[in-house]
Each structure stands twice: as C-alpha cells, then as structure tokens.
Amino acid sequence: MKKIDGGVTAAAGFQAAGLAAGIKKGNKKDMALIYSEVPCVAAGTFTTNVVKAAPVKWDQDIVYNHSAVQAIVCNSGIANACTGAEGASYCEKTAEVTAKVFNIPKESVLVASTGVIGQQLPMDVIAKGVEAMAPVLSDKPEAGTMAAQAIMTTDTVKKEIAIAIDLDGTVVTLGGMCKGSGMIHPNMCTMLGFITTDAAISKSLLQKALSTVIADTFNMVSVDGDTSTNDTVLLLANGMAGNTEITEEDSSYQKFVEALMVVNVHLAKAIAADGEGATALFEVKVVGAESKEQAIILSKSIVTSSLAKAAIFGHDANWGRILCAMGYSGAQFEPEKVDLFFESAAGKLQIIEDGVALDYSEEEATKILSEKEVTAIADVKMGNAQATAWGCDLTCDYVKINADYRS
Numbered sequence: 347m348k349k350i351d352g353g354v355t356a357a358a359g360f361q362a363a364g365l366a367a368g369i370k371k372g373n374k375k376d377m378a379l380i381y382s383e384v385p386c387v388a389a390g391t392f393t394t395n396v397v398k399a400a401p402v403k404w405d406q407d408i409v410y411n412h413s414a415v416q417a418i419v420c421n422s423g424i425a426n427a428c429t430g431a432e433g434a435s436y437c438e439k440t441a442e443v444t445a446k447v448f449n450i451p452k453e454s455v456l457v458a459s460t461g462v463i464g465q466q467l468p469m470d471v472i473a474k475g476v477e478a479m480a481p482v483l484s485d486k487p488e489a490g491t492m493a494a495q496a497i498m499t500t501d502t503v504k505k506e507i508a509i510a511i512d513l514d515g516t517v518v519t520l521g522g523m524c525k526g527s528g529m530i531h532p533n534m535c536t537m538l539g540f541i542t543t544d545a546a547i548s549k550s551l552l553q554k555a556l557s558t559v560i561a562d563t564f565n566m567v568s569v570d571g572d573t574s575t576n577d578t579v580l581l582l583a584n585g586m587a588g589n590t591e592i593t594e595e596d597s598s599y600q601k602f603v604e605a606l607m608v609v610n611v612h613l614a615k616a617i618a619a620d621g622e623g624a625t626a627l628f629e630v631k632v633v634g635a636e637s638k639e640q641a642i643i644l645s646k647s648i649v650t651s652s653l654a655k656a657a658i659f660g661h662d663a664n665w666g667r668i669l670c671a672m673g674y675s676g677a678q679f680e681p682e683k684v685d686l687f688f689e690s691a692a693g694k695l696q697i698i699e700d701g702v703a704l705d706y707s708e709e710e711a712t713k714i715l716s717e718k719e720v721t722a723i724a725d726v727k728m729g730n731a732q733a734t735a736w737g738c739d740l741t742c743d744y745v746k747i748n749a750d751y752r753s
Contacts, residue, residue: 353490353506356521357544359383359586361483364496367475369423375496377475385414386582389553393577399427404437426459427575494523505616516589526617539579546585547592563610569621618736623743629721633732641733647675655740663711685725690717
C-alpha cells in the first residue's frame with residue numbers, strides 16, 4: 347500500500363470537475379461533478395439525524411434500490427434541507443439534467459448539497475452548472491482538486507487523498523475527497539465524503555466495507571456536537587482495475603478494507619483538524635478498555651467536552667476536565683486506576699497515575715500541548731480494547747464563524 351498524488355480522479359475511469367456556477371457570492375467554486383466512464387456499484391452511509399435533507403433521501407433510494415451509479419453532482423452554499431416537496435423535486439431535476447447530458451439513467455445519478463438550511467436551490471443555476479462542467483471533466487489530479495475545493499463551505503483547506511494497493515498482482519486505486527468543518531458530530535458528522543475506486547467488488551461487500559470502516563473513522567469525529575441534516579459518504583467502484591472481482595471476505599477483501607480505512611482515517615482527521623476556528627487537532631485514545639464499546643463511549647465523551655477542548659486551546663494540562671468527561675460518559679470504570687498521558691511532536695508526558703496527579707512539569711506540558719496535533723491517552727487498565735476519537739480545540743473564532751454564517 348502506498349499513498350499517491352491525487353483524489354477522486356486517481357482511480358482508473360473517474361473524471362471530475364469543479365467550478366463557480368453562481369450559487370455563492372464572489373465567484374467562489376460551488377459545484378462539483380464526479381463521473382465514471384462505466385457504471386459503478388455504489389455504497390453509502392448517511393446522517394442519523396431524523397431531519398434529513400432532500401439529497402440524503404434521494405441518495406438512500408438510489409444506493410439501496412438501484413444497481414448502478416455513474417455520476418455524483420454536488421453543490422455547496424445551499425443545503426437543500428427542510429425544503430419540502432419542492433426541494434425533493436430539485437434532486438430529481440438535477441439527476442434528469444445530468445442524465446440527459448451523459449445519456450445515462452437518472453437513477454444512476456447521486457446528488458449532494460451542503461450549506462444553509464431552509465433555502466431552495468436555484469435550479470436554473472444548478473442545471474447550467476452541470477452543463478458547464480461536463481465538457482471540462484478530466485482525470486487529471488488538478489480536476490479532483492477543483493472538485494474538492496468546490497464542495498467546501500467554512501472549510502479552510504481542501505481535503506483529498508489517494509492510495510494504491512496490490513491485489514494479487516493487480517494495482518487497485520482508491521481516491522477520496524471530503525468537506526467538513528462545522529456541524530460535525532459522531533454518527534456521520536455538515537460533512538460530505540466521496541470515495542472512488544477502480545476495484546472490482548460486489549455491491550454487498552462494498553457496502554459492508556464502507557459501513558465497517560465508517561464506525562472507526564467518520565463516526566469518531568466531533569467538532570461541535572451538532573449532527574448535520576446532510577451527512578453523506580458515498581463510495582463508487584467501477585471495476586476498471588481488472589482485478590478478480592471480490593465476492594468473498596478473503597485476503598483481497600481484507601486488503602481493500604485496510605486501504606479504505608487509511609483513506610477514511612486521513613479524511614476524518616482532516617475534518618477534525620479543520621474544525622471551525624480550530625488551532626489544533628485533538629486526538630483521544632482510550633486504551634486498556636474492557637470492551638470496544640466502552641472505549642468508544644469514553645473517547646467520544648472526552649473529545650466532545652467543551653471544557654477539555656477549551657483547555658487544549660489554552661495549552662493547559664487540565665486533566666481534571668478529562669477525567670470528569672470520562673465520569674459522566676455513562677461507561678463504568680474505576681477512576682482510581684486511570685493513567686493519563688499527553689503526547690505530541692514535542693514529546694510525551696504522563697499527567698496522572700492511578701487517578702492521582704504526578705509531579706509533572708507544567709512548562710513541559712504546555713510545550714507538548716502547543717503543537718498543531720495533540721493526543722490525550724487514557725489507560726483504564728481493564729482489558730485490551732481501545733478506540734480513537736478526533737476533534738479539535740474550542741476557540742473564540744468558532745463562535746464568530748457561526749454567529750456570522752448566514753450573513
């Protein structure tokens with residue numbers, strides 16, 4: 347397995363485009379298109395929010411009830427959420443426009459939106475955007491980057507990655523891009539993720555692979571505790587690598603899952619690091635847990651604690667806030683056994699042992715907590731299970747960004 351240049355266009359047969367269609371002000375990129383030369387099998391995971399945006403409902407129907415997908419159209423700036431029958435009709439109209447341009451069934455077109463809730467899409471702008479992107483589609487890395495930039499809202503950087511693996515002598519590629527900065531919380535964090543692969547794999551195993559990996563990646567991310575109405579991760583596989591189709595959970599399937607995990611971990615961490623107003627990625631590892639479930643509950647409780655996040659922003663080794671967050675998580679453990687460490691590129695320091703503070707150097711702790719990526723490691727000494735969650739520090743800028751979001 348090796349990391350290669352590119353994103354969603356890295357896999358054979360995939361093209362992309364991104365441009366400023368006119369949804370956003372200021373000539374900002376706001377529409378993206380991903381297209382496969384041949385039909386793909388598709389998998390997807392979606393928001394757990396009861397309030398689901400129109401594109402989520404459209405995509406769920408396509409992924410669950412139709413056999414092939416060939417295109418994804420995404421807009422940023424308007425979420426098409428809480429828009430009633432009119433908003434739902436715009437998903438179908440977007441698919442119809444795309445289907446006409448590429449001479450494919452409308453049921454093979456997935457749609458996605460991100461942005462302000464409650465506004466209707468300017469359908470004339472969307473249609474013209476699709477028509478404008480079609481002739482500039484490209485399989486070049488730059489085209490994937492343009493698409494990654496076009497789906498950004500409050501994101502400050504584009505997020506993409508590509509991985510190549512060997513499956514029994516055949517090179518298979520996975521490429522991905524995502525957006526997400528605010529309204530991010532575990533159980534599909536407003537995030538959108540699009541992953542492409544030229545692997546030949548059955549639809550059922552593609553869905554199983556994605557669902558398996560999501561649990562330990564995107565579902566372990568939190569920026570602000572708000573689960574979006576639009577969260578969607580879509581995975582398309584077109585089989586153009588020419589590998590023997592993966593139809594069983596054999597060694598090839600396991601290698602594919604491992605590569606998909608690398609892609610999703612990279613994208614999940616990129617979202618956490620780019621949290622609105624964030625100055626640091628906050629990683630939490632819970633080890634020595636009795637069960638995976640216990641480790642997940644504890645790590646999520648720490649990474650979502652506003653007080654713990656604020657302490658990271660202040661480079662303050664306020665371990666009491668972390669132990670407190672563990673205590674109200676709902677998971678049972680013995681506080682008197684907990685060891686806690688802080689780690690970063692500046693070093694590793696144990697803060698408490700068996701639930702009691704050690705005589706550590708505050709100066710060294712501050713140095714460690716001043717890095718761009720900071721990890722808290724909590725060992726509960728109950729077993730061998732572990733889990734990792736990702737978040738970010740809580741800064742003054744988070745409030746400013748969200749207070750001014752619509753204006």
